[in-house]
Amino acid sequence: MxxxxxxxxxxxxxxxxxxxxxxxxxxxxxxxxxxxxxxxxxxxxxxxxxxxxxxxxxxxxxxxxxxxxxxxxxxxxxxxxxxVHQEIALYKIRTNTLTNGDVERVIRENHARILTVDPEFMVIEKTGHVAETQLLFESLKPFGILEFARSGRVAVTKPMKELSTYLKELEQLS
Missing domain, CATH: 3.30.70.260 (ACT domain)
Incomplete structure (x- = not known):
């Protein structure tokens, strides 16, 4: 499967x-x-x-x-x-959408943060799993997304020997 x-x-x-x-x-x-x-x-x-x-x-x-x-x-x-894994997503939307508090409410509800505000646009950052970053994307669509980028997965394992342990084992086999 x-x-x-x-x-x-x-x-x-x-x-x-x-x-x-x-x-x-x-x-x-x-x-x-x-x-x-x-x-x-x-x-x-x-x-x-x-x-x-x-x-x-x-x-x-x-x-x-x-x-x-x-x-x-x-x-x-x-x-x-x-x-344990996360991804990061960046959303660029027009600054003129800030006239009411809706954008700020969406950002707060999704535990995102504003990285930069320019006269023309603002950039929002969201860290989380794909479903979480996609949910924010859908919530920001009505405000007009100019650009969107999502990183690949960054992950660390829960039950694993340290890499140095594996490398020592490989040296012993050589």
């Missing part, structure tokens, strides 16, 4: 790594819903957080292929219950 899974891939920082990882998903006809890349807690180790809807069987095959790539240190699959 298909479900939303989060894949964490830890790699060395090398040119073309993201492309090599995403090609593996493409070959298996798996669509990536979001992808985020950043440095990890260890110097020189980068983390890719990839979200997709698929079966555990398919994603485990992909993980096996990813771990065969040069410069990949370790890859993990996490189900929703195993992670």
């Amino acid at each position: 298909e479900k939303t899974v989060t894949v964490s891939v830890f790699t060395e920082n090398s040119i073309g790594m993201l492309n090599r990882i995403t090609i593996i998903f493409t070959r298996r006809h798996l669509n990536i819903d979001s992808i985020t890349a950043s440095e990890s807690e260890m110097k020189g180790v980068f983390r890719y957080t990839i979200v997709l809807r698929t079966t555990l069987e398919k994603v485990n095959k992909v993980i096996g292929q990813i771990e065969k790539l040069v410069d990949v240190l370790k890859a993990f699959v996490h189900e929703e219950s195993e992670i």
Whole structure:
């Protein structure tokens, strides 16, 4: 049965790594819903957080292929219950919609915040899960959204050894 899974891939920082990882998903006809890349807690180790809807069987095959790539240190699959995650969304709306308190009420009700106010526009930030950022999007539609951007998932796992522990285990196997 298909479900939303989060894949964490830890790699060395090398040119073309993201492309090599995403090609593996493409070959298996798996669509990536979001992808985020950043440095990890260890110097020189980068983390890719990839979200997709698929079966555990398919994603485990992909993980096996990813771990065969040069410069990949370790890859993990996490189900929703195993992670804590957030996304950030930015909404740009016209400033002239501030004439009544409706926009401010919507912002407050959605626990969002105003980042900047310009004579022409304002930028609102909302951190949360996709459903929460989408709800604010729908609530702001009547005020005229000029731009909208949502990040990919940023996630940390609940039950996991520290990455340094896995790396030490890998060194011992070599």
